[in-house]
Structures are given as structure tokens and as C-alpha cells.
Amino acid sequence: MEIGVSVKQNHLPKEKRAELLKIFKSFDENGDGKVSKHELVRASKKMGVNKTLKDIEKVLRTINTDREGYITFPQLEKLMAGESVEIDYEDEMLRAKFNEFDLDGDGSITKKELKTVLRSMGSEMPEAEAEAMIHEADKNGDGVISFDEFKAVLTSGDF
Ligand SMILES: [Ca+2]
């Protein structure tokens, strides 16, 4: 029966799913296909959101009715497909990305950080291009990219 199926999507778009799977795998430190609450706590630290074990347990309870104390990928996917958490997810993804660039953790990305990170990803960015990129993103003109500015660029989709 294909007719009348799901107005409300139960699955994430393909790109998002692939991204999520990557995240899931990075969370799953011991690679057993489950992310335990302790792995989640450590992962949240890495993303700079610092959830406590209690927070994590609360989330787990809402998605994992069996109270196994871990989540599997399908459970995570289901969770992320829910609209209410979608926003958090976006924000935390952005925050994680931002933190990747903000090497010294001072809350802003400098041109030097931008170039260093891109180089470490294997892409050499010409000075002028980095300059232009910062300039484009730097709405308040202080010469660095804040999280809000970063977010604005990424959500506008031309980064
Ligand atoms: Ca695991």
C-alpha cells in the first residue's frame, strides 16, 4: 500500500542520514553499534554542549522505552526525525562544526584558524579566498566569525 503514506516523514533525508550515521559512529567509541549513556556524555562534551549523565538519561528514557541505557542508530534516527528535536540537532551540529574551526576555543573563528583547519582537511585555501570568506561572514565587522555569524552563513547554505 503506497497510497496515502506518511505526510509526516519518518525518515531523514538521505544526506542527513549519512551525516547522522557518521556522528553516531563517532559517538560509538567501542564500535559495538550502540551508544551508551557514558559514550553520549563524552560525545556531548566534545560537541561543547556538556550534558550531564542525568540529562542524557532523561533523553534516553524518552527514546528508549526498554531502558537499556544505550541507543542504537535506528533509535537515534527516529529521534532526530522528530521535528522538535530537529532544531536542537541543527544547533548542536553547528556548534560542533564551529568548535572544529575555533581552535583556541575563544568563541570566534579567526582567518588563521579558518586556514589552519581547512589545511588540515587537505584543502589549501589562498589568502585572498580566506579573507573573502571571513569578510562575507563577518557581519559586525570585527574581523572574526562569531558563532552567530557562522550559523548565519551555514544556514544560508553558501558555505
Ligand atoms: Ca558503544
Ligand SMILES: [Ca+2]
Ligand atoms: Ca578562536
Ligand SMILES: [Ca+2]
Ligand atoms: Ca564578527
